[in-house]
Amino acid sequence: SQQGEEDPQALSIQEGENATMNCSYKTSINNLQWYRQNSGRGLVHLILIRSNEREKHSGRLRVTLDTSKKSSSLLITASRAADTASYFCATDADDSWGKLQFGAGTQVVVTP
Amino acid sequence: KAGVTQTPRYLIKTRGQQVTLSCSPISGHRSVSWYQQTPGQGLQFLFEYFSETQRNKGNFPGRFSGRQFSNSRSEMNVSTLELGDSALYLCASSLQARLDGYTFGSGTRLTVV
Numbered sequence: 001s002q003q004g005e006e007d008p009q010a011l012s013i014q015e016g017e018n019a020t021m022n023c024s025y026k027t028s029i030n031n032l033q034w035y036r037q038n039s040g041r042g043l044v045h046l047i048l049i050r051s052n053e054r055e056k057h058s059g060r061l062r063v064t065l066d067t068s069k070k071s072s073s074l075l076i077t078a079s080r081a082a083d084t085a086s087y088f089c090a091t092d093a094d095d096s097w098g099k100l101q102f103g104a105g106t107q108v109v110v111t112p
Numbered sequence: 113k114a115g116v117t118q119t120p121r122y123l124i125k126t127r128g129q130q131v132t133l134s135c136s137p138i139s140g141h142r143s144v145s146w147y148q149q150t151p152g153q154g155l156q157f158l159f160e161y162f163s164e165t166q167r168n169k170g171n172f173p174g175r176f177s178g179r180q181f182s183n184s185r186s187e188m189n190v191s192t193l194e195l196g197d198s199a200l201y202l203c204a205s206s207l208q209a210r211l212d213g214y215t216f217g218s219g220t221r222l223t224v225v
Binding site: 031033042043098101104 | 147162214218
């Protein structure tokens with residue numbers, strides 16, 4: 001079973017627009033990570049935010065974390081066609097080494 | 113530096129057979145995790161190894177097993193294959209997972225017929 005849910009399941013935007021996706025989870029976490037996957041290939045690590053952090057930036061990515069609501073959001077600014085992919089959030093629980101629990105993912109399509 | 117290498121990339125097996133998948137982590141990474149990805153169940157954790165010891169295991173039947181060697185390379189084995197084992201199997205390695213996250217390989221696509 002999966003730890004959390006992602007919303008929306010799919011997102012279609014045009015180049016230059018921003019894309020926002022949300023992730024909710026259920027248990028206490030050490031950190032939350034976001035990954036990208038292109039066409040059923042391996043996952044690419046995007047960003048990690050620790051439970052004591054509220055916001056983190058990396059290039060065009062902005063991640064927020066609200067541990068009181070057990071939720072996170074990923075914002076991709078100024079989207080490009082190359083951002084077309086599935087995006088997954090994954091939680092690293094406090095009491096569980098080496099195990100990530102993934103959400104179902106958000107499929108993002110960016111059209112030129 | 114070289115990434116996480118998984119071999120083979122594709123496999124077709126018959127029900128009842130067994131299969132071994134291999135993963136070579138990034139040099140210096142001692143933690144190796146395995147995940148199964150299917151359209152129906154998504155990404156599911158199989159197990160994690162650190163310095164040849166299994167530290168964590170997911171909710172999979174005993175037909176799924178793994179091991180890690182002294183050079184951190186890891187293998188996973190699935191015995192008595194079932195149609196439902198058809199999936200993308202992903203391996204990930206990390207140096208300091210709780211600081212840097214994981215680096216994933218490209219996966220092994222297993223089809224059971």
